Every structure is written in C-alpha cells, then in structure tokens.
Amino acid sequence: EVQLVESGGGLVQPGGSLRLSCAASGFTFSSYDMHWVRQATGKGLEWVSAIGTAGDTYYPGSVRGRFTISRENAKNSLYLQMNSLRAGDTAVYYCARRVRGGYYMDVWGKGTTVTVPS
Amino acid sequence: NFMLTQPHSVSESPGKTVTISCTGSSGSIASNYVQWYQQRPGSAPTTVIYEDNQRPSGVPDRFSGSIDSSSNSASLTISGLKTEDEADYYCQSFDSNNWVFGGGTKLTVL
Numbered sequence: 001e002v003q004l005v006e007s008g009g010g011l012v013q014p015g016g017s018l019r020l021s022c023a024a025s026g027f028t029f030s031s032y033d034m035h036w037v038r039q040a041t042g043k044g045l046e047w048v049s050a051i052g053t054a055g056d057t058y059y060p061g062s063v064r065g066r067f068t069i070s071r072e073n074a075k076n077s078l079y080l081q082m083n084s085l086r087a088g089d090t091a092v093y094y095c096a097r098r099v100r101g102g103y104y105m106d107v108w109g110k111g112t113t114v115t116v117p118s
Numbered sequence: 119n120f121m122l123t124q125p126h127s128v129s130e131s132p133g134k135t136v137t138i139s140c141t142g143s144s145g146s147i148a149s150n151y152v153q154w155y156q157q158r159p160g161s162a163p164t165t166v167i168y169e170d171n172q173r174p175s176g177v178p179d180r181f182s183g184s185i186d187s188s189s190n191s192a193s194l195t196i197s198g199l200k201t202e203d204e205a206d207y208y209c210q211s212f213d214s215n216n217w218v219f220g221g222g223t224k225l226t227v228l
Contacts, residue, residue, distance in 0.1 A: 108162035
C-alpha cells in the first residue's frame, strides 16, 4: 500500500525551530518529486516546498530562507526543517507525492500539526 | 504573483448540477494544467480532476473539468449531486516553479 506518514509536529515558541519528517512506503521513493503543503485551521491549502528527484528545491516567498526541504532516499524519508517560526506558520503540514510526469499531487499523508502561539 | 480565485461557497440540492469556478489572476490559465482536489472535514485532499479535465480512476464521471480561455478560468462541474459530494474543493495550478492553490470553495448539498 502506498503510504505517507508525517511526524514531528508540536508546540514551538515564536522564533523557534522544528523538523518534520515524512516516512514513505509502498513505492520507489527516490523516483518521485515530493512536496510539503500546509493548512491553517479553517483555511485553505498553501504550498510550502518541493524537492525533485535530483535534490533541486523550491519554495514560495512566504517561507524561503526560513524553511529547508530535504530527502534521504536510503531511508525513504522526506524532511522539512523550519526555523524562525511565526504564529502564521501554525497549521497542519501534509507531505504529498507529485505524480510522475504530471503537475498534481496524487498521494497525501494525514498531516502533522505545528502550533506557534502568538 | 500568480493567484487563483474561487467563490467562497456554493450550495445546491441533491440530483442537481453545480459548477465551481477558478479564475487566474494573470497570464493565461490555459498555459498550465489545472487540477481539482476534494477535501472532506478531517481528511487529506484527494484528486478529482487532473490536467484540466482528466479523472483519476475511481472518480465517478459525474465530475468533469474544463477551461475557458476567454474568462481565464477553469471550472469543476459536478452533476447528479449526492450528499457525499459535500466538501471543500480546491483548484491548483503551476507557475514558474510555484505551485498555487485557489482559496477553496465549500460545497453544501442540501
């Protein structure tokens, strides 16, 4: 079964750091681009970062310079290092797989919650 | 920055047809594929339409997608509405290495 399981969420003070992990199973992890997408409570989806199979990385302006996406193919794992956290970063963070050759995400994890109090 | 705008909410009765729009802020929405995701409360999103008008396996043909270049918008149409279709729907596209989601539309089937 194809599966993504996020972990590492929690409560962190403003200015603090947190590292999220995503464990992949049921597919050849190294062959897929991967993403992080977040959703604040009652709000919409927001793309946070992406990493290609070659390790190329992409970020929106809202997190560039504060967040770092990485992958460890030998462990079938995706990571998101989040620094200088703000109240606005409070959200459920989803790990998602990009479909090969396409421009959408076809597998999502259940998410992990990050809370940064104001 | 490229943005996608959706209506905040729509509602319709069971058995009817509803259309949700997604309007691009600039350029041509037809330049990059548009996808649609369904998200039920407490669950992760799932794809209902990809590449403008393609349905993943398992998605009923009551769901369809289209592009209207004249209005720079994409649309998701759901026919024969069922109560189980009640959910949030998000459009998504891609622009210059940025992945963009619309703000989401809450569909109420009443």
